[in-house]
Amino acid sequence: MDDTKPEQVKSIADLARIGGVSVSTVSRALTGKGALNKGTRERIQALADRHGFKLNVAAQNLRLGRTGAIAVLLPLGHERGQHLSDPFFMAMLGFLADALTDRGYDLLLSRVLPQGDDWLDTFIRTGRTDGVIIIGQSNQSAVLDRTAAHYAPMVIWGEQSSRNAHVTVGTDNQAGGALAAQHLVARGRRRLAFFGNVAVPEFAARYQGFVAALPADLRDTVELVHTHITPEASLEVATAWFAAGNRPDGLFAASDVVAMSLLSAATDHGLSVPGDLSIIGFDDIPMARLANPPLTTVAQDIEGGARQLVDLLFRRLAGEDAGSISIAPRLVIRESS
Amino acid sequence: MDDTKPEQVKSIADLARIGGVSVSTVSRALTGKGALNKGTRERIQALADRHGFKLNVAAQNLRLGRTGAIAVLLPLGHERGQHLSDPFFMAMLGFLADALTDRGYDLLLSRVLPQGDDWLDTFIRTGRTDGVIIIGQSNQSAVLDRTAAHYAPMVIWGEQSSRNAHVTVGTDNQAGGALAAQHLVARGRRRLAFFGNVAVPEFAARYQGFVAALPADLRDTVELVHTHITPEASLEVATAWFAAGNRPDGLFAASDVVAMSLLSAATDHGLSVPGDLSIIGFDDIPMARLANPPLTTVAQDIEGGARQLVDLLFRRLAGEDAGSISIAPRLVIRESS
DNA sequence: TTGATTTAAGCAAACGTTTGCAATCATCGC
DNA sequence: GCGATGATTGCAAACGTTTGCTTAAATCAA
Numbered sequence: 001m002d003d004t005k006p007e008q009v010k011s012i013a014d015l016a017r018i019g020g021v022s023v024s025t026v027s028r029a030l031t032g033k034g035a036l037n038k039g040t041r042e043r044i045q046a047l048a049d050r051h052g053f054k055l056n057v058a059a060q061n062l063r064l065g066r067t068g069a070i071a072v073l074l075p076l077g078h079e080r081g082q083h084l085s086d087p088f089f090m091a092m093l094g095f096l097a098d099a100l101t102d103r104g105y106d107l108l109l110s111r112v113l114p115q116g117d118d119w120l121d122t123f124i125r126t127g128r129t130d131g132v133i134i135i136g137q138s139n140q141s142a143v144l145d146r147t148a149a150h151y152a153p154m155v156i157w158g159e160q161s162s163r164n165a166h167v168t169v170g171t172d173n174q175a176g177g178a179l180a181a182q183h184l185v186a187r188g189r190r191r192l193a194f195f196g197n198v199a200v201p202e203f204a205a206r207y208q209g210f211v212a213a214l215p216a217d218l219r220d221t222v223e224l225v226h227t228h229i230t231p232e233a234s235l236e237v238a239t240a241w242f243a244a245g246n247r248p249d250g251l252f253a254a255s256d257v258v259a260m261s262l263l264s265a266a267t268d269h270g271l272s273v274p275g276d277l278s279i280i281g282f283d284d285i286p287m288a289r290l291a292n293p294p295l296t297t298v299a300q301d302i303e304g305g306a307r308q309l310v311d312l313l314f315r316r317l318a319g320e321d322a323g324s325i326s327i328a329p330r331l332v333i334r335e336s337s
Numbered sequence: 338m339d340d341t342k343p344e345q346v347k348s349i350a351d352l353a354r355i356g357g358v359s360v361s362t363v364s365r366a367l368t369g370k371g372a373l374n375k376g377t378r379e380r381i382q383a384l385a386d387r388h389g390f391k392l393n394v395a396a397q398n399l400r401l402g403r404t405g406a407i408a409v410l411l412p413l414g415h416e417r418g419q420h421l422s423d424p425f426f427m428a429m430l431g432f433l434a435d436a437l438t439d440r441g442y443d444l445l446l447s448r449v450l451p452q453g454d455d456w457l458d459t460f461i462r463t464g465r466t467d468g469v470i471i472i473g474q475s476n477q478s479a480v481l482d483r484t485a486a487h488y489a490p491m492v493i494w495g496e497q498s499s500r501n502a503h504v505t506v507g508t509d510n511q512a513g514g515a516l517a518a519q520h521l522v523a524r525g526r527r528r529l530a531f532f533g534n535v536a537v538p539e540f541a542a543r544y545q546g547f548v549a550a551l552p553a554d555l556r557d558t559v560e561l562v563h564t565h566i567t568p569e570a571s572l573e574v575a576t577a578w579f580a581a582g583n584r585p586d587g588l589f590a591a592s593d594v595v596a597m598s599l600l601s602a603a604t605d606h607g608l609s610v611p612g613d614l615s616i617i618g619f620d621d622i623p624m625a626r627l628a629n630p631p632l633t634t635v636a637q638d639i640e641g642g643a644r645q646l647v648d649l650l651f652r653r654l655a656g657e658d659a660g661s662i663s664i665a666p667r668l669v670i671r672e673s674s
Numbered sequence: 675t676t677g678a679t680t681t682a683a684g685c686a687a688a689c690g691t692t693t694g695c696a697a698t699c700a701t702c703g704c
Numbered sequence: 705g706c707g708a709t710g711a712t713t714g715c716a717a718a719c720g721t722t723t724g725c726t727t728a729a730a731t732c733a734a
Contacts, residue, residue: 010690021713022713022714023714024693024714027692027693033693034693054463055690058395058404058690058691059689059690059719061691061719062395062396062691063718064691064692085431086424086427087422087423093427094422094448097446097448101447101448106465108443108445110434110444121389125389125390128443231626231627232623260627264628264631267630286422287594289568290601291601292604347720349720350721358683359684360684360720361684361685362682362683364721364722365722365723370723371723372681373683374682374683377683393719393721395719395720396720396722397721397722399719399721400722401689401722464690
């Protein structure tokens with residue numbers, strides 16, 4: 001005879017009543033914390049299972065003075081009005097979700113359109129989360145610095161700099177830029193351009209590293225073309241640029257998406273890649289190899305980066321004053337160069 | 338003289354003490370609910386601002402019997418062991434985040450690897466969120482149905498079917514498949530194949546709609562090629578398929594990412610698109626136009642879909658018994674067909 | 675001036691947990 | 705048989721809010 005009780009068990013108190021014990025006993029049985037007779041513990045656990053009862057995490061967290069959630073913020077300061085769907089973010093987000101889940105934390109996702117210089121503090125003060133991971137500095141470095149001064153559990157995916165007061169995890173973008181430069185030069189390319197938005201620290205570093213690694217005679221001729229990194233924007237910029245008659249032989253893009261736009265625009269203008277010109281991207285998103293031709297690119301270790309972000313955050317949550325981490329990029333040579 | 342007090346204000350009680358009022362007054366001042374003298378309300382609000390105090394949402398939610406968060410789950414039942422970074426998800430996620438933020442809710446993101454048939458109920462019973470949005474049925478329709486029977490605030494992005502006990506929002510995939518079929522036939526294509534995983538209801542419907550819309554003599558010759566939808570998997574399948582000597586003249590892919598793999602593999606085998614064969618994708622991700630050649634595809638209204646998902650969820654949260662919603666697809670003709 | 679009416683603000687009990695401390699009880703050494 | 709010890713369990717106060725009810729104060733009409 002299955003003696004299932006239809007009665008709704010909504011709280012530890014209900015279960016205590018049914019089980020003929022006190023709420024504290026139920027709590028200890030279900031959390032496994034505190035001393036409790038093995039028999040009763042098992043009896044209560046079985047009872048909870050039978051009634052499909054689970055502890056209410058909200059109440060639990062309130063009592064424990066934590067929220068059990070980490071916020072992942074995507075600041076869209078530099079892409080105002082544009083929606084962002086770069087595969088890079090999805091990959092990063094996926095790995096972050098997994099790493100946080102492993103530690104028993106929830107991932108609270110928020111896209112923020114930075115307003116004024118108070119959006120971050122305001123968010124933090126609501127106490128919604130125990131810590132914050134921010135993907136990209138966007139153009140908000142000053143805000144991040146200000147908050148970092150009084151709020152420890154915050155780490156940023158982005159460009160590391162001695163000028164930063166905030167803690168970062170990120171690819172060594174200068175080194176990445178240098179890899180691209182050396183590769184193009186080795187291919188004999190001399191009419192070069194960089195496509196990206198240097199108001200974003202990460203992209204600025206890629207550009208600087210690129211230029212700095214060029215031989216002196218090329219350094220002054222490399223063109224900087226401003227573009228947002230959405231497919232729409234970058235395709236438009238690239239198309240207009242080729243239409244204006246520009247005929248480069250080596251292009252370095254701030255991201256793979258931008259590189260794919262360049263590829264598309266170049267083809268449209270009758271140029272052959274890599275026959276007439278080489279194109280190099282940045283990120284190595286999974287789709288980079290699907291480009292036609294497959295994209296040469298500077299790879300970021302997204303999975304490793306996500307793990308490091310989470311590690312660092314939890315070390316800081318534990319009170320440790322852990323510092324920024326830089327990850328080496330890697331050149332992936334395919335057929336677009 | 339700025340009379341800032343350095344004193345830490347951690348709760349409504351602290352503020353009440355400082356302001357010389359009761360906690361209830363502070364609560365009413367800060368929430369704007371309940372009758373309160375305009376003067377005191379403003380005075381307390383100013384005081385709160387000055388001390389940088391924000392209500393603790395966790396406690397607020399506990400008291401209000403809600404969590405203020407909606408879970409977005411990505412079940413990876415059919416992509417076990419593969420990480421998923423399809424731009425489609427990112428686009429969907431972004432729009433969902435915005436729609437939920439507009440309503441004052443947080444988005445709790447979780448990728449789940451379905452274990453057994455209890456993962457969903459277990460998640461829900463923890464009371465972490467007020468409602469659940471699930472992106473894609475994956476191969477978990479049975480689980481969804483079981484939960485839907487006793488849990489109302491749940492909506493699924495996916496394939497609608499009279500066999501479903503769960504509520505869906507999604508593109509009319511059969512109609513989408515039909516659009517692809519009609520287009521290929523109009524182009525005079527006759528040696529056809531579909532690439533996808535028909536264990537996933539959405540893809541199955543695309544395939545069925547595709548086949549059903551073909552003229553009778555073609556219906557039996559269309560090949561069904563099984564592939565997962567990650568770039569890695571689909572590129573491998575496509576490459577092997579062409580290598581085996583298959584020479585189709587019309588391909589319909591379950592997603593744009595798969596279509597781009599087909600494009601890449603076809604080019605590798607010396608085939609010209611659309612000269613030798615036409616390729617059609619599904620989704621119209623922002624990068625579809627960056628493919629080389631730009632991809633003809635069946636567009637899903639991702640933004641509209643996200644809005645409908647959220648709308649529907651909140652209607653159900655309010656107790657309304659609102660039903661499934663189907664969204665019409667749209668054929669976007671570019672240069673791959 | 676008085677009593678009735680309106681308005682403003684406080685009291686205290688919830689929401690569902692956790693946990694320090696106290697209480698109970700069986701067991702044990704002598 | 706008795707006090708001491710250790711193992712279990714219960715009591716009740718927190719965590720930071722919201723809100724029904726009550727009280728106090730102010731306003732008003734007559």
